[in-house]
Amino acid sequence: MDKNDIFETAALMADAARLRTMPLFRSAGLTPDNKLSDGFDPVTEADRESERAMRAILAERRPDDAILGEEFGMSDGSTGLTWVLDPIDGTRAFISGAPSWGTLIGLTDDAGPVYGIIDQPFTGERFEGGLGRARVLTAAGERPLGVRRGVGLAQATLLSTFPEIGTAEERAAFERVAAQVRLTRYGLDCYGYALLALGQVDLVIEAGLHAYDIVAPIAVVEAAGGIVTDWQGGPAHRGGRVIAAATRELHAEALEFLRGDRVADAPALD
Structure with a gap:
């Protein structure tokens, strides 16, 4: 597993997703579609375009990895690694103008998750964990991640x-x-x-x-x-x-x- 290539590929995908989501966030012209005939499960063009952009990067840089994405399903691979993508986790928040949504980029092997990014484009925060990394990147720089301990x-x-x-x-x-x-x-x-x-x-x-x-x-x-x-x-x-x-x-x-x-x-x- 080439960790540096994984880090670079994931960062490129997160950057590409930001370019597709931010122009439509809090946009007056945003019109969601409903995935359900009974109930409400919204999807927007920002969801679709973000996943397309991330898949295009994987097709160029890591074509043999599998992909599971919310909008376009499963694409098989041969490396034993699967990229798991949610272009906008929290589409309800996205269409409401609330900044709690994010782009999720995960990587699994046969045993489970090995690396992931939670990216929040509006606040400019990128939370990254796995393969030796545990950090959040912001406009002010980098700081380590760490859970709170000693709380019952x-x-x-x-x-x-x-x-x-x-x-x-x-x-x-x-x-x-x-x-x-x-x-x-x-x-x-x-x-x-x-x-x-x-x-x-x-x-x-x-x-x-x-x-x-x-x-x-x-x-x-x-x-x-x-x-x-x-x-x-x-x-x-x-x-x-x-x-x-x-x-x-x-x-x-x-x-x-x-x-x-x-x-x-x-x-x-x-």
Whole structure:
């Protein structure tokens, strides 16, 4: 694995995606399409053009790698490496003018994620993790990523994108954890995982994810010292129900409530 070529290729893809997304962000002429006949799952020309641009770079620089992208699906490869692309994670935020969306660029081998970028073009932040890197790049320069340590569940800050989480069962599981933490916030999409890697929050819990939603965040969070699994403690890179935590101790404590192994203590009777 040529790490320098991977770093350079990923940076070129993130730059190319920025050039396609930023002209349309907060643009009066942006009109989303709906992927669903029942419900609302928006997609914009910015999503499509960004993924096309990233795929074109891979076709030129790494044509033998596989690609899994949200908008254009799977392209087979022969190297054992797969680039997992979400051109705009948080399209609902994008069309609302909220800066919590980002471009996700992940790389997996047979064992799972090895490298990832969470890129936020509007704020100019690029979170990068894996293959020996754990950093955020901004206009002010570079700083290392690192999760917050020494925080128990009662002092933790918990994030999730959607208040409804998923099914009624999933919502109930999430609420068992949310009832134990100090603060719960919603709606940050991939930026929540970036904040976890930056040491600003402690937990992210979500359900209904796809591989392209989570491969890059896993690489970034784990490079920063965190842990990401499914709700049973197994691998999460294929999507579904995901819990990301700053430390193994916090992860284990939250997982007990999430799985229903532990419930809140009943209030003492007078």
